[in-house]
Every structure is written in C-alpha cells, then in structure tokens.
Amino acid sequence: MATIITIAQQKGGSGKTTFTAHVACELAARGHRVALLDVDPQGSLGRWFMTRYERADGLKGDITFSTSSAWGVTFECSKYKDDYDFILIDTPPKIDSDLKPALRIADLVLVPVSASEVDLWATEGVLELAARENKRPLVVLNRARTGTKLSTKILEALSGLEAGAAKTVLAQRVAYAESLGQGQGVCEFPGGKAAAEEVGRLTDELLALLDT
Numbered sequence: 001m002a003t004i005i006t007i008a009q010q011k012g013g014s015g016k017t018t019f020t021a022h023v024a025c026e027l028a029a030r031g032h033r034v035a036l037l038d039v040d041p042q043g044s045l046g047r048w049f050m051t052r053y054e055r056a057d058g059l060k061g062d063i064t065f066s067t068s069s070a071w072g073v074t075f076e077c078s079k080y081k082d083d084y085d086f087i088l089i090d091t092p093p094k095i096d097s098d099l100k101p102a103l104r105i106a107d108l109v110l111v112p113v114s115a116s117e118v119d120l121w122a123t124e125g126v127l128e129l130a131a132r133e134n135k136r137p138l139v140v141l142n143r144a145r146t147g148t149k150l151s152t153k154i155l156e157a158l159s160g161l162e163a164g165a166a167k168t169v170l171a172q173r174v175a176y177a178e179s180l181g182q183g184q185g186v187c188e189f190p191g192g193k194a195a196a197e198e199v200g201r202l203t204d205e206l207l208a209l210l211d212t
Contacts, residue, residue: 002035002081003210006089006106008099008130008137009113010122015142017044018176019112020090022195025185026203027086028061035080036065039073039102040092052183070098074105103130108210109137111163112170114144127163138209140166140202164209168202171195 007020017040028034038045049065064084068076070092077087089102103109109130113119123139130137170176171194179189186192186199 002077002084002087003107004077004081004087004089004105005108005110005206006091006102007110007112008091008103008126009093009111009119010125014093014112014114014119014122015170015176016093016112017048017090018180019110019140019142019170020045020088021048021180022176022185022187022199023203023206024063024086024088025061026187026196026199028063029185029187030203031061032085033062033083034064035084035087036063037073037076037080037087037089038065038067039070040090042092043067045090048180048183050183051181055183071101073101077105099129100133103133103135106135108206109135110206111137111139112142113139114142130163136163138164138166138206141169143172144169145172166202166205168198168205170198170202173198 007016009016020036024034024036036045036049046065046067049063052063064080066076066079073089077089080087089106091099091102111123111126113123127137173195175186175189175192175195179186179192182189186195189196
C-alpha cells in the first residue's frame with residue numbers, strides 16, 4: 001500500500017515543485033517505486049518528468065507521472081496505491097477548498113517555506129487548512145542562506161507554529177535548479193553532492209517520521 005505525501009504551500013516561488021522532484025528521485029534511487037501526481041495547472045512537474053523521460057541515458061529508479069484535477073486526487077491515487085511505495089502530490093500555490101482532498105488523503109503533509117517573512121505568513125493558511133483535516137504538517141525550510149540572521153529567525157519562528165519543523169534545511173543552491181532543467185534529481189546530477197546530501201538527510205527524516 002502506497003504512502004501518500006502531499007506537498008502544499010500557499011505562496012508561489014517556495015520551491016514546491018523542485019522540492020517534490022528531488023525527494024522523488026532520492027526515494028527512487030533507494031529502490032522505492034514512486035508515483036508523481038501533479039495537481040498544479042502550471043504543469044512544471046510534468047515538464048520536468050517529460051524531460052527526464054526523453055533522456056537517452058538511464059536514470060535512477062522507478063518513477064511514473066500523472067496529472068489530476070483537485071477533486072480527482074483520490075481516484076488517481078487509487079490507481080497507484082497497490083503497485084507503488086510512495087505517491088507524491090504536487091499541489092497548486094493556493095489555499096481553498098480544492099486542496100482538501102489532497103490533504104485528506106495524505107499520510108504526511110510537507111510544507112516548504114522559503115526564508116522570508118512573507119513565506120512564513122503564507123504558511124499559516126496551509127497549516128490551518130491541514131488542521132481542519134486533522135493533519136499535523138511538517139514544515140521544511142527551503143532555499144535558505146545558511147548562517148544568515150533571517151534564516152535563523154525563520155527557523156526560530158517555525159518552532160512556534162502548530163506543525164513539526166524538519167531538522168534538515170535545504171540551502172539556496174544552483175544545483176537544485178540546474179538538475180531540474182536536465183530532468184534529474186540532485187542525487188543523479190554531477191556537481192550536486194552538497195545538495196544531494198541535504199535531500200538524503202531530509203529523506204531519512206521523512207522515512208523515520210513515517211515509521212513512528
């Protein structure tokens with residue numbers, strides 16, 4: 001039976017799709033079968049997947065892809081739940097009733113937050129909606145500039161939210177965007193070692209959380 005992970009964030013530009021792709025690749029590289037479900041009409045995850053699919057060289061792991069309307073999420077997930085280990089749902093950057101099915105079906109809700117006050121404020125809407133569905137999300141600081149006062153401030157603020165805060169912080173690294181443009185995850189990308197180590201630690205954290 002597949003574990004369903006929904007990635008949600010009200011504010012655009014939080015790196016939600018990039019985050020989804022790299023975690024999917026890390027899971028696949030570890031031997032897990034991963035299904036990606038893109039609910040975001042912008043379709044960025046789909047473009048990444050097609051770039052990946054059209055590559056001549058073999059890439060790591062078993063990853064499949066599908067799109068869905070917001071209200072078709074439960075039906076689409078049912079197609080993969082028996083044959084895949086993980087289903088990752090990339091949601092649109094908005095918070096309304098359309099997000100409820102993706103939250104309701106999730107075993108884990110991940111909320112990437114860029115290191116800015118505006119992103120932190122936007123996160124509150126996601127957390128409130130998740131709480132109504134009896135979910136306690138895990139917030140991940142993304143695109144952070146290590147050691148800056150702002151990143152430290154945001155990390156401190158995360159601890160006060162009605163959510164868990166991941167110990168792993170994903171830094172602002174060119175490798176995340178470059179590898180995405182090549183249809184890769186950082187775990188497959190030459191020169192992406194530091195980024196791959198971050199995603200690896202985050203994935204360890206997610207798997208440990210799901211096992212508890």
